[in-house]
Amino acid sequence: DDRLLTEPLSHPDFFSVKELFSLKDLFDARVHLGHKKGCRHRFMEPYIFGCRLDQDIIDLDQTMQHLQLALNFTAHVAYRGGIILFVSRKRQFCHLVESTARACGEYAHTRYWQGGLLTNAHIQFGPGVRLPDLLVFLSTLNNVFEPHMAIRDAAKMNIPTVGVVDTNCNPCLITYPVPGNDDSPAAVELYCKLFRMTIIRAKDKRRQSEAVEELR
Amino acid sequence: AVGRVLRLCCRWGAGPRAQTLRLICTTTAVQRKNVGASGPEKYTEAFIKKQIEEFNLGKRHLANMMGEDPETFTQEDIDRAIAYLFPSGLFDKQARPMMKHPTEVFPEQRKIQWGEDGRPFHFLFYTGKQSYYSLMHETYEKILDVQKHQDQLITQDLPLQKEKRNLAGSRWLTKIELEEMLLEKLSDDDYSRFIQLLEKLVALPCADIEENYIQKFSKEVPVQLQKVVIEPLQYDEQGVAFSTGEGKRKTARATAVVYDNGTGKITVNGTDILHYFPVLQDREQLLFPFQFLGRIGKHDMVCTVSGGGRAAQAGAIRLACAKALRSFVTEKEVEFMRQAGLLTVDPRVKERKKPGQEGPRRKFTWKKR
Numbered sequence: 269d270d271r272l273l274t275e276p277l278s279h280p281d282f283f284s285v286k287e288l289f290s291l292k293d294l295f296d297a298r299v300h301l302g303h304k305k306g307c308r309h310r311f312m313e314p315y316i317f318g319c320r321l322d323q324d325i326i327d328l329d330q331t332m333q334h335l336q337l338a339l340n341f342t343a344h345v346a347y348r349g350g351i352i353l354f355v356s357r358k359r360q361f362c363h364l365v366e367s368t369a370r371a372c373g374e375y376a377h378t379r380y381w382q383g384g385l386l387t388n389a390h391i392q393f394g395p396g397v398r399l400p401d402l403l404v405f406l407s408t409l410n411n412v413f414e415p416h417m418a419i420r421d422a423a424k425m426n427i428p429t430v431g432v433v434d435t436n437c438n439p440c441l442i443t444y445p446v447p448g449n450d451d452s453p454a455a456v457e458l459y460c461k462l463f464r465m466t467i468i469r470a471k472d473k474r475r476q477s478e479a480v481e482e483l484r
Numbered sequence: 485a486v487g488r489v490l491r492l493c494c495r496w497g498a499g500p501r502a503q504t505l506r507l508i509c510t511t512t513a514v515q516r517k518n519v520g521a522s523g524p525e526k527y528t529e530a531f532i533k534k535q536i537e538e539f540n541l542g543k544r545h546l547a548n549m550m551g552e553d554p555e556t557f558t559q560e561d562i563d564r565a566i567a568y569l570f571p572s573g574l575f576d577k578q579a580r581p582m583m584k585h586p587t588e589v590f591p592e593q594r595k596i597q598w599g600e601d602g603r604p605f606h607f608l609f610y611t612g613k614q615s616y617y618s619l620m621h622e623t624y625e626k627i628l629d630v631q632k633h634q635d636q637l638i639t640q641d642l643p644l645q646k647e648k649r650n651l652a653g654s655r656w657l658t659k660i661e662l663e664e665m666l667l668e669k670l671s672d673d674d675y676s677r678f679i680q681l682l683e684k685l686v687a688l689p690c691a692d693i694e695e696n697y698i699q700k701f702s703k704e705v706p707v708q709l710q711k712v713v714i715e716p717l718q719y720d721e722q723g724v725a726f727s728t729g730e731g732k733r734k735t736a737r738a739t740a741v742v743y744d745n746g747t748g749k750i751t752v753n754g755t756d757i758l759h760y761f762p763v764l765q766d767r768e769q770l771l772f773p774f775q776f777l778g779r780i781g782k783h784d785m786v787c788t789v790s791g792g793g794r795a796a797q798a799g800a801i802r803l804a805c806a807k808a809l810r811s812f813v814t815e816k817e818v819e820f821m822r823q824a825g826l827l828t829v830d831p832r833v834k835e836r837k838k839p840g841q842e843g844p845r846r847k848f849t850w851k852k853r
Contacts, residue, residue: 351603353610363624370607377611385612392612398602400610 272477276347283343283469286336288462291328294335297458299448300326302435312435315447324435326447338430338444339466342402345428346374346470350401353377354463355418357410361456365406368460372467375400377418381410386421405431406459407450408442432459527590535586542583559584615666616674623681626694634690644689654702656682662701714810714818717744727811731803733830736792740804744812746784748774752801753788766798773806773826777813799830 276282294300302308302316302324317327345352352374356365362378369376377385382392389397403422408431410416415438422429423441431442432450439445449455543562547554550565562583570581597614598604608614608621637644657665659675682701685691691698717725725744732738750757750770761767774780785805789797806826810818821827835844842848 349601349603363621363628366608366621373607375604375607375610377608379611379613379617382612385610393597393609396602398598398604 269481272474272481273348275477276344281336281340283340283347283466283473285339285343285466288339288465289332289335289458291332293458294328294331294448297454298452299331299455299458300328301449301452302326307436309436309438311439312433312437312447315433315439316435326435326449331446331448334444334446335448335462338446339462341428341444342404342430342463343466343470345402346372346467347474349474351375351398352402352404352467353400354404354406355381355416356406357381357416358407358450358456359411360453361406364456364460368464372464373471374467381417383417386418386425386427399425400427403427403429403431404463405429405442406456408433408437408439532586532590535590539583539586546583613668613670613674615668616670616678619666620678620681623678623685623697626697627681627685627688630685630688630690630693633693634688637690645692653705655705657701657703717811725812727808729804729807729809731800731805731807731829733799733803734792734796734833736789736796736800738787738789738797738800738804740785740787740801740808742805742808742812743784743786744782746782748781748783750785751787761794761798763794766794769795769798769802770805772802773809773821776821776824776826777809777817779809779812783809783812802826803829 300317302312305319305322305324308316308324315327315330317325319325342352352369352372354365354369354374354376356362356378358378365378366376384392386399389399403418405416405419408416408419413436419429419431419441428443429441430444431437431439431446432448433439433442433445434448434450437450439447448459543557544554546562546565547557549569550561552561566581566583572580574580597606597609604610606614606618608617611617634644656679659670659672662675662678663670682698685694686698715727717727719725720743726741728739728741730737730739752760757767757770761770771780774783785808787801787804789801791797792800803826806821810821810827813821818827837843840848
């Protein structure tokens, strides 16, 4: 049992997450396109490659690194049987995100966020509820273009977060920010595909390792 | 009293075995258990099962007590037996002793939503309203399917089905019915959003594919049009056409029979109208329907009336007479009569006296001191 848990941590990329995506895939899915210069958030400046005709372009090299770290972390959490909650408040992609979560066997929340969901969980859901171990944001802003409540609540409850941050978002409280476009359907479909594949891969590996351990 | 804060040092970066133990300070106010916060009492499955077993045993005992066959003892027999053995004079039926199957007694409730490892069963558990949001998710999926089907038909140049659903005879589920279906509390906003989504689904041309799904949320409404049926004329032995009508006003009830080919003679309770109603006003009330239609000398009337006072009886007979005359007259004239107020029952009755007042409206004399 100890071997199962310690072995993945000794490899830098145990789940070979790097081969799931390439720079060209990100470019084709329009991940590098940000918002206009006026919408730019101050803390996103390090992640921006440049500005063309007033539109910000996100640095895909940095995105590659951040995405690899984020997917690796998600895979480790899924391997250890953690609860992953997909959050997005974009109405366009609500159905897509919920279907992705259902396909992975994880959970989704793309609806109105009630204030005490994480911080007041024992009263809202009942005693003995287990909180999510990872929050994945496909879009960090809510319907009124303000930072989503869940980022702050997760930070309060010591829950790590992975989030796709666009040029108008605040990457501060997110543990593994991934600078990238969160408005194009192509980009969001790519993210959903990547997360789904990592989680399924990690769970399969866990089942295989358990089977191998049992045989011994 | 404020508790103490204890903090044991933790081993940072020692891999998965790092243990952090932190005792957070609490006040006695927080330690007190909030009784109402846990919600209504939750019944476990084992408890309900035990109740069902006890109920079945008790049913057999009751049948033996009453001297009946335990195998064919129905719920009505149980109710009768309990009413016989425990007679109660209480007015509220719910307060009397009753013996019912536990599924009727204990309200249907949500069981525990997560498994042994703590992982919830439903993928939308963390939203708080899992049934409602999964319903919305399903309905949206149906809309997407219908749109995809539509696109396929368009690419194949096939005509889209235009069979119109019969909207008149059906209604959507009410909010309470939906709450019962989902076992969850809904807000008015949530309910209206769901209905909007259903309307959107129904409005699509190819929505017939999902007819089964839509029918789960629609109910038949029996057509309640109560069009007033005007009775046809009846003929007595001499071949004279006649028609009957009933009317009421305050406490008076009247029936009138209006005969054709008459001379304008009116009989009330066996006596002539001049003797029964000495006052001109009452006779005018009786003549009003005939005068309105211009048939003063053409009809005979025989009526019976009881209850009420002088003017109330006159009003009752007037209404009965107007109702009887509908059969003699065209539809247009019936509409004219209705607009003139001849066919409407006068709803005014004597208002009750209230305590603390001398009459219905009159208050007691106000005395300054």
